[in-house]
Amino acid sequence: MNPRLVVDPVTRIEGHLRIEAEVKDGRIVDAWSAGTMVRGIEIILRDRDPRDAWAFTERVCGVCTTVHALASVRAVEDALGIAIPPNAELIRNLMFCAQYLQDHVVHFYHLHALDWVDLVSALKADPAETSRIAQNISPWPKSSPQYFRDLQKRLAAFVEGGQLGIFARGYWGHPAYKLPPEVNLIGVAHYLEALEWQKEIVKVHTIFGGKNPHPNYLVGGAPCSLNIDEANAINAERLAYVGRLFEEARRFVDQVYLPDLLAVAPYYLEWAEIGGGVTNYLCYGDLPTNGFADVAQFKLPRGAVLDRDLTRVHPIDPHDPDGVREAVSHSWYRYTGGDDQGLNPWWGETTFNYTGPRPPYENLNVGGKYSWLKTPRWKGRAMEVGPLARMLVGYAAGHAEIREAVTRTLAALKAPPAALFSTLGRTAARGIETQLIARWAKEFSDQLLANIRNGDSRTFTKEKWEPSTWPAETRGVGAAEAPRGALAHWIVIKSGRIGNYQLVVPTTWNGSPRDAYGQRSPYEASLIGTPVHDPKQPLEILRTVHSFDPCIACAVHLYDDRGEPLPEANGIPVA
Ligand code: NFE
Ligand code: MG
Numbered sequence: 001m002n003p004r005l006v007v008d009p010v011t012r013i014e015g016h017l018r019i020e021a022e023v024k025d026g027r028i029v030d031a032w033s034a035g036t037m038v039r040g041i042e043i044i045l046r047d048r049d050p051r052d053a054w055a056f057t058e059r060v061c062g063v064c065t066t067v068h069a070l071a072s073v074r075a076v077e078d079a080l081g082i083a084i085p086p087n088a089e090l091i092r093n094l095m096f097c098a099q100y101l102q103d104h105v106v107h108f109y110h111l112h113a114l115d116w117v118d119l120v121s122a123l124k125a126d127p128a129e130t131s132r133i134a135q136n137i138s139p140w141p142k143s144s145p146q147y148f149r150d151l152q153k154r155l156a157a158f159v160e161g162g163q164l165g166i167f168a169r170g171y172w173g174h175p176a177y178k179l180p181p182e183v184n185l186i187g188v189a190h191y192l193e194a195l196e197w198q199k200e201i202v203k204v205h206t207i208f209g210g211k212n213p214h215p216n217y218l219v220g221g222a223p224c225s226l227n228i229d230e231a232n233a234i235n236a237e238r239l240a241y242v243g244r245l246f247e248e249a250r251r252f253v254d255q256v257y258l259p260d261l262l263a264v265a266p267y268y269l270e271w272a273e274i275g276g277g278v279t280n281y282l283c284y285g286d287l288p289t290n291g292f293a294d295v296a297q298f299k300l301p302r303g304a305v306l307d308r309d310l311t312r313v314h315p316i317d318p319h320d321p322d323g324v325r326e327a328v329s330h331s332w333y334r335y336t337g338g339d340d341q342g343l344n345p346w347w348g349e350t351t352f353n354y355t356g357p358r359p360p361y362e363n364l365n366v367g368g369k370y371s372w373l374k375t376p377r378w379k380g381r382a383m384e385v386g387p388l389a390r391m392l393v394g395y396a397a398g399h400a401e402i403r404e405a406v407t408r409t410l411a412a413l414k415a416p417p418a419a420l421f422s423t424l425g426r427t428a429a430r431g432i433e434t435q436l437i438a439r440w441a442k443e444f445s446d447q448l449l450a451n452i453r454n455g456d457s458r459t460f461t462k463e464k465w466e467p468s469t470w471p472a473e474t475r476g477v478g479a480a481e482a483p484r485g486a487l488a489h490w491i492v493i494k495s496g497r498i499g500n501y502q503l504v505v506p507t508t509w510n511g512s513p514r515d516a517y518g519q520r521s522p523y524e525a526s527l528i529g530t531p532v533h534d535p536k537q538p539l540e541i542l543r544t545v546h547s548f549d550p551c552i553a554c555a556v557h558l559y560d561d562r563g564e565p566l567p568e569a570n571g572i573p574v575a
Helices: 050-060 067-080 086-115 120-124 127-137 145-160 181-201 203-209 236-272 387-396 400-412 423-453 506-511 522-527 539-547
Strands: 005-007 017-024 027-035 281-283 303-305 324-327 375-378 473-482 485-494 497-504
Touching: 005 539, 017 522, 017 539, 027 506, 027 522, 050 067, 050 485, 050 497, 067 086, 067 473, 067 485, 086 181, 086 203, 086 236, 086 423, 086 539, 120 145, 120 181, 127 145, 127 181, 127 236, 145 181, 181 203, 181 236, 203 236, 236 423, 281 387, 281 485, 303 387, 324 497, 387 400, 387 423, 387 485, 400 423, 423 539, 485 506, 497 506, 506 522, 522 539
Parallel strands: none
Antiparallel strands: 005 017, 017 027, 281 303, 324 375, 473 485, 485 497
16 A cells, blocks of 8 residues: 555646645554656746836736736836836735735635535525524525525536535545534525636726736836826726725625635544644735835735744745745756755746656655756745735734734634634635725725825836836846735846746645755655544645645646646756
């Protein structure tokens, strides 16, 4: 028998992730996380026009669509010293908020909920009792006994027809599912409603960026014109539409997402003691309100929490060459100066070196290289990034709104702050954050309207647009908070072209393999101690891994049309 439990592919995520775990006496004692798809974006970018980089990097991923474009234009603006007009900042913030609202809601319902909600158990629910519970937790109107009865009939026809489709291989009936049938039925109802709703909020991207996924960006501003009275511009009618989309989003978050989170969590409070993982948390911060240089005015604060000490926030400087470094000791890459040295991304290298087993194989060679993700560290430490990191850093920084939202949620769950350092804490933090984002979106859209009314319709600057005005060599960092966590792009511009370009993305931080010192990254660390009731149905592994919301496409990239890693990429055979 395989000595390790293997989950490959992990589903309900973005990309290709493999988890191997050693289980002893019903608990995980060691774990390995591997991205099984190779990246190439950093190679594709070499020698291109830096003003085009956003269009390539944005296509790393269609899930966190837009954040890589944002990090990219910021990197170029940082390198060239370009300050964007206030309206461009607001438009970018609004696109950011739309992205978070969609991404977090979709994660909760479509990627994570079925780890906690037993779809098949919902068939046993009493529709009248379901309605009573739904009306007790929220004023959301779709809550009549008839509504739930109809839904249950549809679900029953689906299950009896043997056509479970994407739900066919679920672990339905697993004893770790604890919700009463009625709460399961509410979960199924909102799964379907969220699917409908999420296609609305992304229209914000089509208004400001022309399309979704992958809306347009612009070095120096935002690629749209503002004019209240002009039919082809962002006019009063479109701005009112944006306002309505955000209002509906706020209602959905306040009346569906958060009540569901608070209704489900009490059945799973043991998960507030499972899945903590590493003890350090990092945020670059985002949602600037006075230019990206004025970090103190960010809505999402920058900083690090170390050793879970919430009394202190440590400063983070993305420009510090000794801050973020990436090594490839256990990654299928090669560094010219040795794989164990951490390289700051400005000097980063992307050279493939596949030494892994050929399929079919039983196990990864975890003593050697075993992932396409590199291993980033901040001053040598493994850092968790994401909603939990943002809420912890905001809380520790004394950010009033974050503190209030975190405290209120903990009080509702009767849980101490230490409960945050867990699988449940990660999932709760994402919900808390979504609620804050929904409020801030309104502030940004009001501010944009006020600016236009006051006669400011500028959305971009042409300053430093011409490469003839650029220095012969310059470097920059574009830092951002993607939904899954701290994201930054490092760029070196030489003679008007990209000399080097490196992305260090949230899932690289969280899902990376061990470093040269054997320190585990967040996924691997968080799985230790996780119970596994039945190795054939590792539901518990999914709970913890999904709580991070993995996106492996962001973290690695590129396959050829037969599914083989590109053999001659970078001029070096990969095997
Ligand atoms: Ni493809 Fe991504 C986010 C980024 S993840 S989803 O959020 O950046 O690592
Ligand atoms: Mg990279």
